[in-house]
Amino acid sequence: MSDVRAGIAAARSIVVKIGSSALTDLESGLDRGRLDVLVDALEARMRAGSDVIVVSSGAIGAGIAPLGLRKRPTDLATKQAAASVGQLALAHAWGTSFARYERVVGQVLLTADDISNRAHHANAQRTLDRLRSLHAVAVVNENDTVATNEIRFGDNDRLAALVAHLVSADALVLLSDVDGLYTGDPRKPGPDGLPARLIEQVDGPDDLDGVIAGSGGALGTGGMASKLAAARLASDSGVPVLLASAADAAGALRDASVGTVFAARPERLSARRFWVRHAAESHGRLVLDDGAVQAVCLRRRSLLAAGVTEAHGNFSSGDVVDLVDLTGAVRGRGVVAYDADDVARMIGRSTDELPGDLQRPIIHADDLVPA
Missing domain, CATH: 2.30.130.10 (PUA domain)
Structure with missing residues (x-):
């Protein structure tokens, strides 16, 4: 096992981002069975001694089915309406699932202004730190009901990277419907006719030469491009990153033996310099x-x-x-x-x-x- 994987496996404080596709589908909305499996893996990591903050996508996806929508909405008003329904269902589902382990869940809804504004930034940091000190599980999501196109994070991958720095996490784990970073789309042959190759570790920009990253799917706003950007953002700030499939959550959270890892820069940026570069x-x-x-x-x-x-x-x-x-x-x-x-x-x-x-x-x- 590489030093990067060993460091993520031993991290005492981690942020785990769960993608929309891992929690919801267009026909039935929120999949509580899949959520329970993820909570089982998160609980195992917490029982092993780690503090865990969850960044959960899925609010809009969880609101699509109850509202009778056939696809993810594209206009802002319908997105916000779906989020208002889905956030309630999503928070209740996380709380119910963690209650099986007698865990209390606190929902933290953020907008980009909460990170870019220094005063709001400090308030969000204090809230998350206090939830951890009270042994509650913080479940963070973008506040889609009020965020406009002008004040959005863009996707929850970026939000997770910002939260990881905000709370000085030791590692960031990105879980979605992809099992790692490939040189191209693993579902299609490359220009040379060969299948895309899994990149097991990224130590620097040179390891990304020739990598082609695509956009998101039907339920999410991210995609490999956003995950790659978030991983580089976090690793640049001194936080190592694991990118893996939600189906491999148990292995990812147990020993970081799956997916792609991104090495952190040797020195973590100061909070102020990180804010200037990435958040403001x-x-x-x-x-x-x-x-x-x-x-x-x-x-x-x-x-x-x-x-x-x-x-x-x-x-x-x-x-x-x-x-x-x-x-x-x-x-x-x-x-x-x-x-x-x-x-x-x-x-x-x-x-x-x-x-x-x-x-x-x-x-x-x-x-x-x-x-």
């Missing part, structure tokens, strides 16, 4: 000349006004903005020290040319995160 909403963008890109994004120097060629967005001091090069490629993110109007006055000017109240860097090196 961008309120604008600054275009940097080539010299500023080299100094700021590669050598981690503070961003001075002289290196900025354009500013876009109605941002305020303390907001996060994207840093882009002259081609428009994002090269980093940072917390801007001035309002947009002030930055507009500073663009391209040396520090000596600016009035005293505008002589600080536009973004200090401590508030910069390269892409």
Whole structure:
């Protein structure tokens, strides 16, 4: 067994994401039998000594059948209506299943704003930590009944990765209808006529060369592309990841012997730097000349006004903005020290040319995160 698998198997604090397809189907909605099997595996892991937080998809899927819908809705209002029905059923099902082991379940519904807003971020963290300290099982889901297209996480894979960092988890386990990361669609032959190959471990970006990841299925919003993005997000923040099939939940949670594992970077990002890079909403963008890109994004120097060629967005001091090069490629993110109007006055000017109240860097090196 690799060191990465051994680390996940021994993790004392884990986040487990359950995909919609593992819990629901279009005809009957929520499948309580499958949920019970998953809870059995989660309970076994908790009895082995691990703290477990569950990120559960399936609210919209659980509401489809009761409302008489024939497929996953595409318009926002019907999605929210299905979620309002499904969240109730889903929370009750998790609570009933864990009650077999005399476990109490707490439902935590989050929107993207709860992660991107620093104050809400801290509140969510305290709630999850307190539930764990009280030995309750936190079941987290995106609050689909109020989330709009503009304030969505995009999928629960990303939400799970953000929650894993939020609670400083030792590992993230993504369970869905796929049994790992393949070089392509395992149901189809590749360009060379050979079947796709399972990638057992990803140690870095080079291991993903040539990998083709697709979008989600009928019930979910994710797919391999979202799982891959979430795994890279979590591993980049110092959290190792296991991607496996929900049908293999027992093995995944017992000894991490199945699926694909993603090694974590050696050093976990600080909470602030992770927030800047992955969680905070961008309120604008600054275009940097080539010299500023080299100094700021590669050598981690503070961003001075002289290196900025354009500013876009109605941002305020303390907001996060994207840093882009002259081609428009994002090269980093940072917390801007001035309002947009002030930055507009500073663009391209040396520090000596600016009035005293505008002589600080536009973004200090401590508030910069390269892409």
